[in-house]
Amino acid sequence: MRHRNHTSKLNRTSSHRRCMIANALKSLIVHGRIETTEAKAKVLRSYADQMVTLAKRNTLSTRRKAIADLMVRFNPLTPKEHRAAKTGKTHMFNDDRLVINKLFDEIGPRFSSRNGGYTRIIKNGYRIGDSALTCYLEYLAE
Numbered sequence: 001m002r003h004r005n006h007t008s009k010l011n012r013t014s015s016h017r018r019c020m021i022a023n024a025l026k027s028l029i030v031h032g033r034i035e036t037t038e039a040k041a042k043v044l045r046s047y048a049d050q051m052v053t054l055a056k057r058n059t060l061s062t063r064r065k066a067i068a069d070l071m072v073r074f075n076p077l078t079p080k081e082h083r084a085a086k087t088g089k090t091h092m093f094n095d096d097r098l099v100i101n102k103l104f105d106e107i108g109p110r111f112s113s114r115n116g117g118y119t120r121i122i123k124n125g126y127r128i129g130d131s132a133l134t135c136y137l138e139y140l141a142e
Contacts, residue, residue: 008043021047022071026099029070029107033138041121041137048137052118055108066103072096107139114142 010017024044028034029051036044051069054062066072073096077085111118122136 008039010039010043019071022069025051026070026072026096028137028139029099029103030095033136035124035134035136037127038121038123038133038135041135044137045119045121048119048139049116051103052107052111052139055103056112058104058108063100063104067100070096070099072100111140111142114140 010020012020020040021044024034024036024040025047028044028048047069051066054066117140119137119139122138124134124136126132127134
């Protein structure tokens with residue numbers, strides 16, 4: 001029996017599940033909408049709402065918490081790469097560092113007047129290969 005067990009395991013180990021959720025959240029923040037299975041979308045919805053709640057507060061501690069939850073890795077840049085990054089050539093480093101800025105500068109202020117329910121799930125149909133129910137997970141346009 002699964003009494004008082006609120007974690008959906010999704011047939012994965014804890015480390016695989018944590019990495020999968022972090023990668024899906026980064027994609028959701030960058031693109032605003034992702035297509036996934038219904039089970040994953042229901043799990044991701046709560047994590048996505050937590051990220052928006054952190055972004056609404058916008059303090060140093062909430063930024064560090066978001067960096068830890070999204071597993072953002074800041075690769076050290078050489079001086080040449082640092083100059084190129086300042087001029088806007090973002091291909092010199094991974095895009096993970098842009099995710100935090102987009103979350104706190106665009107998504108957080110967008111939902112500043114809303115008290116919850118920042119995402120929605122739109123069912124899409126069944127996948128051809130394994131007949132899994134797919135859906136879109138997206139941020140509301142507010």
